[in-house]
Amino acid sequence: MTLHLYDTASREVSEFKSLKPLQVSIYVCGATVQGPPHIGHVRSGVNFDILRRWLIKSGYGVTFIRNVTDIDDKILHSAKHDEMPWWAVAMKYERVFTAAYAELNILPPTYEPRATGHITQMIELMKKLIDNGAAYAPGNGDVYLEVRKLKSYLTLSRQNIDDLQASADADETNKKDVRDFALWKAAKPGDPSWPTPWGPGRPGWHLECSAMAHAYLGEKFDIHGGGLDLVFPHHENEIAQSEAAGYGFAQRWLHNAWVTQSGEKMSKSLGNSLQVNEILKSVRGIELRWYLGGAHYRSMLEYSPAALEESATNFRRIESFLKRATELIGEKPSLQLSEEFKNAMNDDLAVPTALASISENLRLGNQAVTDNDKKAIAKNANEIRGALDVLGCDPFDLAFVQSGGSDLTPALDGVIKLALTERASARERKDFAASDAIRDGLADLGITIEDTAQGPRWSIN
RNA sequence: GGUCGGGUGGCCGAGAGGCGAGGCAAGGGACUGCAAAUCCCUCUACACGGGUUCAAAUCCCGUCCCGACCUCCA
Incomplete structure (x- = not known):
């Protein structure tokens, strides 16, 4: 059997065929570094790491991109609250994420781009979209994608645009349609901003991933992954931006499900997350x-x-x-x-x-x-x-394998073997009180003794 | 309101028309001086009501319940 994978777009499992022979390009949406990771975040990391390892084992070369969203509303909010620069907040949690991924043996991505490092690519993408007539800048510094002009939209989540509930955002007045989404957000006083032809501001979440996927993987790539909750709006909007720019984008979409507690999704906002x-x-x-x-x-x-x-x-x-x-x-x-x-x-x-x-x-x-x-x-x-x-x-x-420090195992092994020799002779003379005392004593130290056909073994609990 | 998932044994968790996944727990047995570890055996389930079929946990219709998304989310 060859590798078959599910595709969220078709809702079917089908044979996986890479665009290039024996080469696979993968983009997975990484974390918004606004807090420490909970086990749901790393589940996503583990799931896609298993995919990556299996592809490698199957003979593919894998280019694996997982981004870091290092600018967003919550990061700015945390920065104000903790009286730290926004970039310090982002870096602090990015390191916590990196450490968590490492603890779980999740391979580092081939490239791990940060959103704020790719403003140039985002501006280029916006220019292209505005030139195409797909996007517009109403003049206040925002840039929006005009979703009604798209050839197709919402194909991943299979929703009808008219059935969507309008966003409750207060500053929607500049949109031509309430369903249009922000590519770029005008700077608010005191917030970080980058200059653009349409005014200073910061990237919208969806634009980041399209720009970075394009920068590292080109116009077309094999697999785009992420959590199930990203299907809409994030991935729909990535598709919208990329297709409006004329890119082929992802050939297959994979989404991991959540870690739940009492049937409910684990999330920071629900207060049921486990770090x-x-x-x-x-x-x-x-x-x-x-x-x-x-x-x-x-x-x-x-x-x-x-x-x-x-x-x-x-x-x-x-x-x-x-x-x-x-x-x-x-x-x-x-x-x-x-x-x-x-x-x-x-x-x-x-x-x-x-x-x-x-x-x-x-x-x-x-x-x-x-x-x-x-x-x-x-x-x-x-x-x-x-x-x-x-x-x-x-x-x-x-x-x-634990690193650092000297390995005490050989010394410990010698000491325990001495005790086991004593125990063996006690057992030989049927002095079970003495032999059990040795075994219990070792057990109290967290050392388990097993008697096997090849003699006793020990292990630390 | 729209779009999606799901309900499987005491518990966790696969499967998606026909040979009873697997694990954990529990009970019994083998081994052991006693244990531990290990092995063997037992416990055999698919929310509910209809339908299709030679055959349904699996397909269809209906019902109930749980969850997710609808511009913050892994």
Whole structure:
């Protein structure tokens, strides 16, 4: 099976064909850096990172753009509130986002453009749109796109323009039609602004992405992604601007669903958002990634602490098998993929089905450990590690290996082995009170002892 | 009002006409001095009412419920 992906525009899963052979260009709408990320933000990051890794594994070269929206109303609002320059607010949260992405082993984008770094491209795009007659500048410094003049509009969300509720904005008086949207917003006193032929102002949200996608990927590119809530208006307006400028734009649209709580979308404004930093106090980044990436990208993921904990436990079982297999085989598993896993991933990134194949590998692998069948241990360990690698959850990945400081593991191993030798001799003379005291003592220190056919092993909880 | 998703076992979560995904929890068993880990077995569900079909969780019609978007959103 070749790679098939869903397309929001057609609402169908279809075979993926890149514009250029073995090259894929992807633009994903990144964060507006007006606060720290919640787990919904990074779910989007994980979902598109899995897509990217799968494309790379499938032999494609991938150019991956994820922008940073570093100027918007909320950033300006925060800046006033915190008495900081707007750019300092944006940079502060951009760094928090970057750190969160790194904790979850989300690959850095090929290019990560900031909106404010691309004003020139935005002005060029507006000029083009005004020359085309698609956009107009009413004279107050705003620039609007005239949606009624478009050949098509709202094709992604399949809405009728007359059914849209008009925006409640107070300063709509300069629009020819209430549904026209701002490409550029005139400067308000005290706000940052950039000079344009139509007056000083700042970019509208939609214009940024069209201009940056064009700057880095050209007139046509393969995949445009983002959260489901961006379909309208953001992506509709990106399409409108780009098509009005004569660009082919995105060939396929992918949207990830939300993380919900009590059935409701997680969002800062609803006050039910869970910050990544908070969650990472209870689970490791690799475990949070396993949890967020485990649901299908188009399905809502209902968050609960119990579900997260369950998922983390499940991951630790897999990880424990891989470590065990490494000890028994004498080398790290290689990266192999089972047919089941490949087929699942090719079917619109069916991660839950792919996970079922990992569970099967795990069961067979553990059985092989019991039977001491090294060939079967290796096969299953290799296929599990290969799958985890695609999912960005390879425990051997350097991204997850603690860096800095000296590694105390060999020293600790020696000390624990001394204790285990004592325990073994106690067990030999059937002094179970003594042997259990050693095991309990180690358990109190967070060290778990398992008696295996190959002798005792220890691990830190 | 318009446009979209969704309702699956105790819980989470796939599937989208026919071989009962998978995980977690629970119960039983094997192994163990006892545990832990692991393996085996059990528990077998698709909101409701009609319809189509040899066959429906899946398609159609209707109903109920939940959620999202309608110019701030991942």
